[in-house]
Amino acid sequence: MKTNHVLFLMLFAVFISCQQEETVTNPEQQNDVAENWKKVTPEKVFTIPENGFSISKEAIERALSLPEVTTIRFVLEVNDAALQIRIVGADQRGNTTEGMLATPILLEKTINKLFDEKSTRFEKSIFSKSVASHIMQPEDAVTFISRWQQQFTDQTLETAVGYNGVRIEHFSMPAAVGEQMLLSSSESINLVWGVNPEGKFTTIFLPELDQEQRLFKNNELIFEYSSPCPPTCPDLDN
Numbered sequence: 001m002k003t004n005h006v007l008f009l010m011l012f013a014v015f016i017s018c019q020q021e022e023t024v025t026n027p028e029q030q031n032d033v034a035e036n037w038k039k040v041t042p043e044k045v046f047t048i049p050e051n052g053f054s055i056s057k058e059a060i061e062r063a064l065s066l067p068e069v070t071t072i073r074f075v076l077e078v079n080d081a082a083l084q085i086r087i088v089g090a091d092q093r094g095n096t097t098e099g100m101l102a103t104p105i106l107l108e109k110t111i112n113k114l115f116d117e118k119s120t121r122f123e124k125s126i127f128s129k130s131v132a133s134h135i136m137q138p139e140d141a142v143t144f145i146s147r148w149q150q151q152f153t154d155q156t157l158e159t160a161v162g163y164n165g166v167r168i169e170h171f172s173m174p175a176a177v178g179e180q181m182l183l184s185s186s187e188s189i190n191l192v193w194g195v196n197p198e199g200k201f202t203t204i205f206l207p208e209l210d211q212e213q214r215l216f217k218n219n220e221l222i223f224e225y226s227s228p229c230p231p232t233c234p235d236l237d238n
Contacts, residue, residue: 009137032203036078038167042157045083049149050111052192053102053107054208059190060178062087066097072178074191074203074226075099075170086192090172107192111145113215118142120216123175130176136224138216141204144194144224151195160201163230171226172234181205185217196223202226 032190037045063072066089073085073096088099124132136144151160162168181189186207194204207220 007171012196017214033077033079033084034075034169037076037083038169040078040081040178042161043152043155044081045078046152046157046193049145049152049193050106050108052105052107054105055085055087055189055191055205055236056100056101057089057182057188059100059102060181062100063087064175064178064182065089066091066095068092069175071172071174073172074102076168077137089175090234102191105190107190107206109213110190110209110215111192113209114138114145114212115142117215120235122221127180128176129199129202130174131180134173134177134223134225136204136222138222141194141206141224144196144202144204145192147195148193148201149221151201157201160195160199163200163228166230168230169233171221171228172232173226180221181223183219184221185219186210200228202228 041082058095059074068091069089070092070103071090073088073090075088077086082104084104085102086099087102089097091159122135122137124135128134148160151157171218172229184207190208191207192204192206194202196202202224203226205223207215207222209215210217
């Protein structure tokens with residue numbers, strides 16, 4: 001009898017796990033959190049410039065699992081007054097995956113390490129054009145992040161997070177870049193914010209520090225130059 005009881009509990013646990021994996025997020029709820037982002041005061045949800053997100057490789061893999069996926073999108077949402085990032089895959093017909101949420105994380109140590117090692121250089125010629133065009137040198141990443149930090153000091157975030165008064169909804173990158181991210185020796189990818197030469201905020205993807213506090217290990221790169229929507233929206237993703 002005891003054996004049957006244990007077996008029942010094990011099967012029940014598997015059933016609940018499967019149900020959770022198959023649960024589909026309410027589309028109306030996703031629309032609500034996307035609309036919340038468009039209305040919120042930026043300073044209320046970014047809080048400090050070193051706040052970022054940890055993106056699991058599972059989230060990237062799920063985004064890439066969409067048939068004929070062309071881009072990965074990093075969608076900005078606000079839920080319960082907190083900023084969140086949803087990672088989805090998209091194809092040329094506008095189909096998208098349900099997506100997974102990234103984990104909020106304080107990246108001050110990672111950013112400080114980047115600043116210390118900004119003289120590091122990546123050899124981009126060994127990569128395909130679609131990947132190489134999104135690889136960012138550490139020195140440039142430091143410049144972008146420094147501009148973002150200055151936006152906080154100047155309290156001018158509102159002008160940085162949109163184009164012509166329209167709030168940026170998501171950033172997108174080619175699927176090939178996501179595939180390259182999966183080759184990283186880091187267990188996850190860190191998303192930090194920067195400001196480009198146009199004065200607009202953008203995504204910068206850093207490796208994570210390992211147990212020895214190393215940032216650049218084997219196959220570690222920094223990625224940027226993601227396309228924001230607006231002005232580069234789904235039918236123009238590249």
